[in-house]
Amino acid sequence: MGLIFALAGGVGAARLLRGLVQVIPPEDLVIVGNTGDDFEVYGLHISPDLDIVMYTLAGIVDEAKGWGVSGDTFNCLDMLGKLGFETWFKLGDRDLAIHIVRTKILEEGMTLSQATAELCKMLGIKARLVPMSNDPVRTKIVSGKLRLEFQEYFVKRGTKDEVTDVLFEGAEKAKPAPGILEAIKEAERVVICPSNPILSIAPILSISMIRDQLRNTDAYVIGVSPIVGGKAIKGPADRIMTSMGLEASAYGVAKYYEDFLDHLVIDKADEHQKDRIKELGVKVTITDTRMKSLEDSIRLARVVMKAQ
Amino acid sequence: MGLIFALAGGVGAARLLRGLVQVIPPEDLVIVGNTGDDFEVYGLHISPDLDIVMYTLAGIVDEAKGWGVSGDTFNCLDMLGKLGFETWFKLGDRDLAIHIVRTKILEEGMTLSQATAELCKMLGIKARLVPMSNDPVRTKIVSGKLRLEFQEYFVKRGTKDEVTDVLFEGAEKAKPAPGILEAIKEAERVVICPSNPILSIAPILSISMIRDQLRNTDAYVIGVSPIVGGKAIKGPADRIMTSMGLEASAYGVAKYYEDFLDHLVIDKADEHQKDRIKELGVKVTITDTRMKSLEDSIRLARVVMKAQ
Numbered sequence: 130m131g132l133i134f135a136l137a138g139g140v141g142a143a144r145l146l147r148g149l150v151q152v153i154p155p156e157d158l159v160i161v162g163n164t165g166d167d168f169e170v171y172g173l174h175i176s177p178d179l180d181i182v183m184y185t186l187a188g189i190v191d192e193a194k195g196w197g198v199s200g201d202t203f204n205c206l207d208m209l210g211k212l213g214f215e216t217w218f219k220l221g222d223r224d225l226a227i228h229i230v231r232t233k234i235l236e237e238g239m240t241l242s243q244a245t246a247e248l249c250k251m252l253g254i255k256a257r258l259v260p261m262s263n264d265p266v267r268t269k270i271v272s273g274k275l276r277l278e279f280q281e282y283f284v285k286r287g288t289k290d291e292v293t294d295v296l297f298e299g300a301e302k303a304k305p306a307p308g309i310l311e312a313i314k315e316a317e318r319v320v321i322c323p324s325n326p327i328l329s330i331a332p333i334l335s336i337s338m339i340r341d342q343l344r345n346t347d348a349y350v351i352g353v354s355p356i357v358g359g360k361a362i363k364g365p366a367d368r369i370m371t372s373m374g375l376e377a378s379a380y381g382v383a384k385y386y387e388d389f390l391d392h393l394v395i396d397k398a399d400e401h402q403k404d405r406i407k408e409l410g411v412k413v414t415i416t417d418t419r420m421k422s423l424e425d426s427i428r429l430a431r432v433v434m435k436a437q
Numbered sequence: 438m439g440l441i442f443a444l445a446g447g448v449g450a451a452r453l454l455r456g457l458v459q460v461i462p463p464e465d466l467v468i469v470g471n472t473g474d475d476f477e478v479y480g481l482h483i484s485p486d487l488d489i490v491m492y493t494l495a496g497i498v499d500e501a502k503g504w505g506v507s508g509d510t511f512n513c514l515d516m517l518g519k520l521g522f523e524t525w526f527k528l529g530d531r532d533l534a535i536h537i538v539r540t541k542i543l544e545e546g547m548t549l550s551q552a553t554a555e556l557c558k559m560l561g562i563k564a565r566l567v568p569m570s571n572d573p574v575r576t577k578i579v580s581g582k583l584r585l586e587f588q589e590y591f592v593k594r595g596t597k598d599e600v601t602d603v604l605f606e607g608a609e610k611a612k613p614a615p616g617i618l619e620a621i622k623e624a625e626r627v628v629i630c631p632s633n634p635i636l637s638i639a640p641i642l643s644i645s646m647i648r649d650q651l652r653n654t655d656a657y658v659i660g661v662s663p664i665v666g667g668k669a670i671k672g673p674a675d676r677i678m679t680s681m682g683l684e685a686s687a688y689g690v691a692k693y694y695e696d697f698l699d700h701l702v703i704d705k706a707d708e709h710q711k712d713r714i715k716e717l718g719v720k721v722t723i724t725d726t727r728m729k730s731l732e733d734s735i736r737l738a739r740v741v742m743k744a745q
Contacts, residue, residue, distance in 0.1 A: 172541030202512050208534035212559040222530040226516035229537075233480030236544075251520040 131317035133434075134348065135160045138329020139178045140195035140363055141355050141420075142322030143185035145433070146256070148426030149320070150186060152434055155255035159312040161339075163324070164241065164260045165268035165297055165332030166279050170218055171209060173228040174235055177280075178329065179245055179260060180227060187252040189223075195363070198223040217285045242306045257308075261333045264303035268332050269296040279328075288365040292372050295327055300335035305342075313342040320433055321352035323418065325366040326385045327373060343389040351392040351436055353418055353429065354379040358398040362419065378402060383411045392436050394418060394429070412436070439625035441742075442656065443468045446637020447486045448503035448671055449663050449728075450630030451493035453741070454564070456734030457628070458494060460742055463563035467620040469647070471632070472549065472568045473576035473605055473640030474587050478526055479517060481536040482543055485588075486637065487553055487568060488535060495560040497531075503671070506531040525593045550614045565616075569641045572611035576640050577604040587636075596673040600680050603635055608643035613650075621650040628741055629660035631726065633674040634693045635681060651697040659700040659744055661726055661737065662687040666706040670727065686710060691719045700744050702726060702737070720744070 133153055137146060137160050149158060163178040177196070184190035184198055191197040201221030210216040220228065227248060234244040240263040249258050270282040272290035282290060313319060324330055334340045343350060359378055361367045367377040375381045379395040383406040386393075392412040395402065396419070403413045414436040420426045441461055443454060445468050457466060471486040485504070492498035492506055499505040509529030518524040528536065535556060542552035548571040557566050578590040580598035590598060621627060632638055642648045651658060667686055669675045675685035683689045687703040691714045694701075700720040703710065704727070711721045722744040728734045 171537050172544055173537065198516070202510055202530065204510050204530035205513060205533045205537070208506070208531040209538070212534060212538060212556075214538075222510065222512035222533075223516040225513045225530075225533065226520060229479050229481065229513070230517070230520060230522075236480055248520075 131157065132312060132315050133158050133318050133320060134312045134316035135320040135322055136324075136330055136333050137161065137178065137182055137322045138163050138324025139181045142178075142324045142329070143182045143190070143195070144420040144426050145320070145322050145353060145429060146182060147185050147423060148420070148428070148430030149433070150256055151423075151427045152430045156257075158256040159308070159316070160256055160258045161261050161306075161309055161333055162245075162258055163329045163332050164262065165266050165328075165335075166283070167265070167267070168278065168280050170220070171214065172232070173225075174232045175218070175220075175228050176231065176241070176245075176260065179258060180224070182258055183227070183249060183252055183254060186254045186256060186258075189252075197221050218280060219284075240306075242308075259306050259308055261306060261309070261339065262303040262336055263306050264299060266297050266299040266303045266332060266335065268328065269298055271296065283328075288368075292365075292369045295331065295369075295373070297332050297335035300332070301337075303336050305336050305339050310338060310342050313339070313346050313348065316346065316348040318434070319343065319346060319348045319350040321350065321386060321390070323353040323355040323362070325355060325361065325364055325369070326382055327366065327369050327375075328364075340389070346389075349391050349437065350389050351394065351433055352382065352386055352390055353394045353433060354382045354396065354399065356382055356399075357396040357418060380405045383409050387411070394432055394436060439465070440620060440623050441466050441626050441628060442620045442624035443628040443630055444632075444638055444641050445469065445486065445490055445630045446471050446632025447489045450486075450632045450637070451489045451498070451503070452728040452734050453628070453630050453661060453737060454490060455493050455731060456728070456736070456738030457741070458564055459731075459735045460738040464565075466564040467616070467624070468564055468566045469569050469614075469617055469641055470553075470566055471637045471640050472570065473574050473636075473643075474591070475573070475575070476586065476588050478528075479522065481533075481540045483526070483528075483536055484539065484549070484553075484568065487566060488532070490566055491535070491557060491560055491562060494562045494564060494566075497560075505529050526588055527592075548614075550616075567614050567616055569614060569617070569647065570611040570644055571614050572607060574605050574607040574611045574640060574643065576636065577606055579604065591636075596676075600673075600677045603639065603677075603681070605640050605643035608640070609645075611644050613644050613647050617647060618650050621647070621654050621656065624654065624656040626742070627651065627654060627656045627658040629658065629694060629698070631661040631663035631670070633663060633669070633672055633677070634690055635674065635677050636672075648697070654697075657699050657745065658697050659702065659741055660690065660694055660698055661702045661741060662690045662704065662707065664690055664707075665704040665726060688713045691717050695719070702740055702744060
């Protein structure tokens with residue numbers, strides 16, 4: 130078995146990846162994580178999507194929420210609130226250790242790639258997690274006349290605003306983090322995890338060298354649809370696809386990735402979309418795509434690895 | 438009542454100061470804090486003595502320990518330990534909020550004076566707390582051939598090493614923080630808190646402009662002996678005084694501050710030393726100097742303010 134390259138957002142991606150590392154040697158897996166959601170708060174560098182993947186692969190994620198560290202407390206945040214700071218981004222005390230270490234490594238002049246590799250090593254993660262870029266790319270949400278920071282839209286305002294446009298600031302200047310282009314080229318299979326196409330995967334694709342490499346790779350590119358029966362399993366993907374003029378469906382996902390996608394795994398609930406997707410030149414596998422237990426994740430990872 | 442200027446170390450100082458702010462208008466109190474113990478860990482700037490004073494004056498100190506925040510948890514530290522970091526300096530989760538904010542303010546290019554003023558404001562402290570210098574002065578402990586960082590000696594190794602010398606690195610270049618010299622000049626009374634003379638007050642005095650200003654001020658300079666019956670109330674002051682060739686007694690304290698001290702408040706247990714201290718030209722008040730309750734602190738503060 131050769132190299133497997135995965136594009137990952139947050140919770141949905143992490144659930145598939147925790148299965149994937151049981152199905153293939155984790156050392157053979159290179160994951161590129163979305164850093165469009167990254168932000169600074171209290172002087173700390175937070176990478177929410179990288180963290181979700183790390184915590185999940187390290188087995189310390191809060192299973193109920195899908196993010197944060199299991200059994201965490203929020204006493205530092207409570208104190209920050211008492212000092213007069215905003216506390217809508219829920220940073221747990223254990224969680225904070227990661228942000229403190231990441232910030233320290235960055236302050237020492239190392240890159241986000243290096244900081245992420247260090248943290249993965251400390252957490253005993255054998256898969257290789259790489260941020261999409263060491264240059265800042267920041268996802269901004271446009272809602273009519275409003276222009277929101279990503280976390281402001283996502284956490285503070287709870288995704289209630291209608292999204293009229295999504296911008297990836299810095300993308301045109303950003304270079305892929307070291308190793309990404311080589312990994313896509315060498316990969317046997319590229320996996321597009323079941324993440325929000327517009328908020329989690331598009332930031333990665335906004336770095337044109339990554340999208341171009343995906344178009345040109347010999348690897349078999351297979352995605353898992355995050356849309357089931359017209360609804361996102363978690364989060365606002367369906368609403369955003371609709372308001373951005375896309376079809377909120379497995380077909381809409383296939384269409385969005387059409388330029389590089391070879392195969393899409395869709396849910397049983399979307400079996401009726403099979404023929405439309407095939408017309409795009411994309412093969413289809415139908416299975417149960419919901420991942421509640423680790424067994425679900427392993428089963429779906431096997432499907433993803435076998436589909437051809 | 439005019440300005441009162443206090444030189445402060447950690448727990449003993451904080452206990453006197455919590456009484457002092459009940460006895461005089463807190464706005465009239467300027468406290469210079471020892472920053473020789475400051476250090477960096479996990480990229481955060483920690484000022485242990487400033488913190489003890491702040492937490493005590495804000496009414497959030499852990500009363501039993503005398504430092505740290507009451508009811509704090511240690512989950513971030515626990516996680517840092519799991520990531521492979523040393524965790525002998527006990528940073529609580531609520532405590533961390535202060536260090537995170539201080540570090541952020543310093544990173545933004547402000548001084549330690551400004552960061553301390555901001556934190557005091559956030560904590561609702563009306564007395565003015567000032568670090569001894571905005572320049573780094575670092576207390577180093579020499580024990581024979583060993584040369585230890587202060588916190589390494591004090592916390593990690595638990596003061597077990599015999600102290601053969603104490604160095605204040607950076608002192609010769611350090612300038613007093615803004616306002617200190619003016620406050621000593623304008624003060625009606627200067628209070629040397631019952632802190633370790635060699636580890637807590639000497640770092641402040643190591644900035645020669647401060648010591649010179651104390652020698653030249655018209656203010657009445659009154660100290661409270663931290664040594665009672667030949668023993669330090671807390672910490673290693675007695676052992677260090679002895680190994681540094683000083684007498685570990687109220688007399689030894691008076692002798693150490695002889696060049697600027699007008700008056701020393703000593704404990705009843707040390708009444709027999711009264712005459713020897715007077716021979717140094719230092720007046721003496723005898724009282725119960727132990728401060729367990731807030732009432733003890735207020736009573737001792739009244740003695741300090743009235744003695745003449």
